[in-house]
Amino acid sequence: MSEKTPVILEIKNLTKRFAGLTAVNDFSMEIHHNRIHTLIGPNGSGKTTTVNLITGVLQPNEGVVTFDGNVVTNNPPYQIARAGLGRTFQNIKLFSAMTVLENLMVGGHSKVSQSLPAFLLNIPRARREEKLLREKSYEVLEFLGLAKIKDEQVKNLPYGLQKMTELGRTLMLEPKMILLDEPAAGLIPSERSQFVETLKMIYGKGVDLFLIEHNMDVVMNISHYITVLNFGSKIAEGAPAEVVNNPEVIKAYLGERFKNPTDTVSGGAAENA
Amino acid sequence: MINSIMQLLVSGLAMGFIYSLVAIEYTLIWNTTGLLNFSHDKLITLGAYVFVGSYSLHLGLPIPLAIVCSLLTLWVFGALMALVIFIPLRKKTSTLFAIMGTILVGKIIVEGIRLLYGTFPMKLTGFLAGTVHIGGTAIATAYIATIFVSILLVAALQFFLHYTKAGKAIRCVSQNQKAASLMGINVNKSIMVTTGISAAICCVIGIMITPIFTTDLNMSNMIGLKGFSAGVVGGFGYLPGAIVGGLIIGIVENLAISILPSVYKDVVSFALLILFLLIRPSGILGKKA
Amino acid sequence: MLHTIKQHNKVAYLILIFAIIAIVPFIINDDYFISVMNQALINGVVVLGLNFITGLTGQMNLGTGGIFALGAYVSALFNVALGLPAWVGLAGAVLMGFLIGMCLGYPSLRIRGVYLSLTTIGFTEIVRLLLNNLVGITGGTQGVQGIAPFRIFSFAVQGHRSNYYFILALLVILSWVSYRIVHSKWGRALKALRDNPDAAESLGINISSVKIMAFTLAAIYGCIGGSLYVHMTGYVNPSMFTIDLSIKYVIMLMVGGIGLVRGNIIGALIVTLLPEALRFMGDYYQLVFYIIVLLGAIFLPDGWLSIVGVLKEKIFTGNSKGKAAKT
Numbered sequence: 033m034s035e036k037t038p039v040i041l042e043i044k045n046l047t048k049r050f051a052g053l054t055a056v057n058d059f060s061m062e063i064h065h066n067r068i069h070t071l072i073g074p075n076g077s078g079k080t081t082t083v084n085l086i087t088g089v090l091q092p093n094e095g096v097v098t099f100d101g102n103v104v105t106n107n108p109p110y111q112i113a114r115a116g117l118g119r120t121f122q123n124i125k126l127f128s129a130m131t132v133l134e135n136l137m138v139g140g141h142s143k144v145s146q147s148l149p150a151f152l153l154n155i156p157r158a159r160r161e162e163k164l165l166r167e168k169s170y171e172v173l174e175f176l177g178l179a180k181i182k183d184e185q186v187k188n189l190p191y192g193l194q195k196m197t198e199l200g201r202t203l204m205l206e207p208k209m210i211l212l213d214e215p216a217a218g219l220i221p222s223e224r225s226q227f228v229e230t231l232k233m234i235y236g237k238g239v240d241l242f243l244i245e246h247n248m249d250v251v252m253n254i255s256h257y258i259t260v261l262n263f264g265s266k267i268a269e270g271a272p273a274e275v276v277n278n279p280e281v282i283k284a285y286l287g288e289r290f291k292n293p294t295d296t297v298s299g300g301a302a303e304n305a
Numbered sequence: 306m307i308n309s310i311m312q313l314l315v316s317g318l319a320m321g322f323i324y325s326l327v328a329i330e331y332t333l334i335w336n337t338t339g340l341l342n343f344s345h346d347k348l349i350t351l352g353a354y355v356f357v358g359s360y361s362l363h364l365g366l367p368i369p370l371a372i373v374c375s376l377l378t379l380w381v382f383g384a385l386m387a388l389v390i391f392i393p394l395r396k397k398t399s400t401l402f403a404i405m406g407t408i409l410v411g412k413i414i415v416e417g418i419r420l421l422y423g424t425f426p427m428k429l430t431g432f433l434a435g436t437v438h439i440g441g442t443a444i445a446t447a448y449i450a451t452i453f454v455s456i457l458l459v460a461a462l463q464f465f466l467h468y469t470k471a472g473k474a475i476r477c478v479s480q481n482q483k484a485a486s487l488m489g490i491n492v493n494k495s496i497m498v499t500t501g502i503s504a505a506i507c508c509v510i511g512i513m514i515t516p517i518f519t520t521d522l523n524m525s526n527m528i529g530l531k532g533f534s535a536g537v538v539g540g541f542g543y544l545p546g547a548i549v550g551g552l553i554i555g556i557v558e559n560l561a562i563s564i565l566p567s568v569y570k571d572v573v574s575f576a577l578l579i580l581f582l583l584i585r586p587s588g589i590l591g592k593k594a
Numbered sequence: 595m596l597h598t599i600k601q602h603n604k605v606a607y608l609i610l611i612f613a614i615i616a617i618v619p620f621i622i623n624d625d626y627f628i629s630v631m632n633q634a635l636i637n638g639v640v641v642l643g644l645n646f647i648t649g650l651t652g653q654m655n656l657g658t659g660g661i662f663a664l665g666a667y668v669s670a671l672f673n674v675a676l677g678l679p680a681w682v683g684l685a686g687a688v689l690m691g692f693l694i695g696m697c698l699g700y701p702s703l704r705i706r707g708v709y710l711s712l713t714t715i716g717f718t719e720i721v722r723l724l725l726n727n728l729v730g731i732t733g734g735t736q737g738v739q740g741i742a743p744f745r746i747f748s749f750a751v752q753g754h755r756s757n758y759y760f761i762l763a764l765l766v767i768l769s770w771v772s773y774r775i776v777h778s779k780w781g782r783a784l785k786a787l788r789d790n791p792d793a794a795e796s797l798g799i800n801i802s803s804v805k806i807m808a809f810t811l812a813a814i815y816g817c818i819g820g821s822l823y824v825h826m827t828g829y830v831n832p833s834m835f836t837i838d839l840s841i842k843y844v845i846m847l848m849v850g851g852i853g854l855v856r857g858n859i860i861g862a863l864i865v866t867l868l869p870e871a872l873r874f875m876g877d878y879y880q881l882v883f884y885i886i887v888l889l890g891a892i893f894l895p896d897g898w899l900s901i902v903g904v905l906k907e908k909i910f911t912g913n914s915k916g917k918a919a920k921t
């Protein structure tokens with residue numbers, strides 16, 4: 033699993049300053065295809081800023097972001113999304129006035145290629161495209177086990193199902209990679225393990241995953257490779273077993289709990305490719 | 306030549322102060338409720354009508370008493386308006402309803418005025434009429450009075466906001482409602498007081514413009530809109546910005562008509578409004594939000 | 595399949611409304627009433643346009659007065675000053691709408707909420723002031739007279755009844771276009787960007803381009819309304835194109851139910867016809883009307899007709915909105 037597969041997302045010397053505070057400092061990282069990568073670190077270490085820099089919400093002061101071979105630094109977020117980088121949000125950003133199905137159909141917006149004038153004039157094609165969009169939504173809903181609740185208002189759903197819906201919506205983008213911002217946050221343990229299983233299913237379908245995560249059970253369960261951030265700088269990087277035994281990481285973030293050679297949880301992740 | 310420039314400057318300054326006061330009164334409400342009071346120009350009209358129509362012409366009260374009564378009437382009206390409409394409207398999450406709500410209140414006020422006083426314009430002869438001679442130029446008394454009263458009013462307001470308990474409470478509510486209420490400040494009461502003051506300021510504006518414009522139903526439409534421009538140009542939500550913005554609009558529009566045909570006077574303030582909203586929405590003095 | 599059933603209901607509703615409108619002149623055979631209905635139908639066109647911006651994206655737009663004015667004058671002047679037939683005037687109005695959409699659209703990207711309402715107010719006022727004062731081009735306060743009606747081959751659309759069916763036909767077509775757009779990916783995208791613009795962007799939706807599209811559609815519809823108006827009346831002057839007109843259109847939108855195509859038509863009908871229906875109130879009509887609209891804004895945010903739904907809930911379930919329980 034540590035053979036060099038192609039790089040799908042690369043950040044080089046990424047720096048972001050906010051009026052005197054350097055949130056992200058000369059951060060470089062490579063995310064490889066077919067290798068689930070997780071970014072961990074204490075609160076305030078710059079994880080969310082990094083995510084926003086990658087997805088185009090913020091512009092870096094220095095550095096380059098390359099996705100799927102193309103430089104995307106300073107591109108607007110919608111273009112980066114269209115290039116195949118999907119994301120989910122820490123606090124879930126669903127369209128609260130819509131149903132589950134409608135949320136997913138909005139996810140497929142950029143994949144329907146017909147322009148507005150064509151839409152107005154070519155009605156048969158418009159009907160076909162809408163039908164295809166709907167069918168694809170049904171497929172994704174089935175895949176995620178959400179088919180029964182497709183017409184429910186998302187604001188009435190329990191948190192776990194909302195998270196799943198957001199994931200489904202992101203899948204409609206047909207992303208090459210999904211960036212998940214604290215996917216385990218707010219989930220109870222049973223929901224969490226189900227979510228992780230779903231992520232592995234998605235990974236199994238060929239979608240790369242990059243997670244920002246706090247919950248070390250999830251991290252150790254799913255990651256093939258971990259990068260650790262502290263005060264905006266990378267302090268360690270490597271396979272999970274290495275990282276959790278790294279004294280710097282232990283000092284800054286983990287504590288002694290995960291430092292145990294017999295703890296083979298991390299080994300499991302490598303086999304779950 | 307110097308005469309006419311003097312005239313333009315003084316009238317520009319006077320109207321500038323009027324626009325500043327308008328900007329101040331809606332800024333007070335904006336800061337405490339987050340609502341832009343689109344009915345403010347109708348409150349100005351109401352103040353004028355109450356002063357001229359009810360207290361002076363109808364009841365024949367002496368001017369000072371009429372002024373005081375008008376101010377009190379508008380104060381109470383403002384507080385009631387806050388209680389019945391603004392406080393419920395604040396909870397509306399959609400800007401559309403908040404904006405339309407205050408617009409509709411304004412329309413209701415105008416209809417009320419029309420039904421009570423009729424459509425025939427009124428005039429209070431002798432009030433601030435005539436001219437004053439300054440350095441060989443005849444300047445309308447109304448303009449001089451406007452400038453003096455405005456300066457006094459702004460000073461009084463600053464004193465109130467910075468040195469009285471109620472005023473400080475209002476400033477707290479303007480800055481952070483949650484914190485203010487946690488400190489034991491009755492937010493709703495502050496809002497009612499603020500709206501009362503705002504309405505009273507509208508009353509002052511209304512009284513001051515009666516010698517300049519006739520008292521009719523449309524008297525303050527333009528002033529209300531230019532007041533919006535003043536706030537945006539000077540710095541939205543910021544009282545010193547309101548003052549600066551008003552003076553700029555007042556003087557610039559007067560200077561503009563010495564170059565452009567006078568019919569374009571009104572266009573100037575709207576053009577400035579749009580320009581600033583596009584290029585520098587925080588205004589001249591405003592801090593970037 | 596719940597979705598398609600609901601859609602069939604909506605279409606049926608619209609067809610019903612248009613069918614009723616179509617037979618009205620045979621029931622109420624009054625010239626004056628027909629002329630008021632004509633005004634209502636034209637208002638319907640404008641509100642359909644306004645719906646794209648204020649209805650779907652939720653952005654406040656008080657510029658319809660100015661948009662209507664510009665469409666009206668372009669069409670009028672094409673005819674009177676350039677001698678072109680009304681259809682060319684209509685095309686000119688559509689082009690004007692397109693231009694306005696591009697111009698008003700860009701500011702709306704950077705300006706939000708109350709500030710946008712101020713900008714659109716400024717726009718309407720500037721248009722009105724310019725129309726009043728550019729006397730050489732627009733005829734100033736005198737306006738433009740002698741505007742020819744639409745001609746369908748040799749038939750001139752003149753007189754109340756001819757105009758009625760002509761405008762109704764166009765309204766039906768424009769409603770159908772509106773309906774299709776609202777129920778398409780663009781309609782969903784517009785609602786999405788009101789709901790959660792960050793999420794919309796993360797899904798590859800180009801918010802700027804979608805917003806400008808909405809403004810352009812609104813402007814085109816508004817300008818078409820203006821063109822229909824001048825060729826119906828034969829005359830136009832700037833006095834009617836005030837901010838109050840813009841406000842009236844937003845009221846129509848609110849009364850009918852924001853976002854719904856049938857709501858746009860119903861709102862236009864109600865607000866245009868109500869003054870006539872409430873003639874008996876005399877001087878008090880306006881006051882009563884505004885109070886009712888204000889109450890509607892506070893208690894019936896989904897439009898006046900939602901009172902049926904609200905009462906039904908209260909009577910049958912005893913509480914408001916018993917929905918699935920949240921965990």
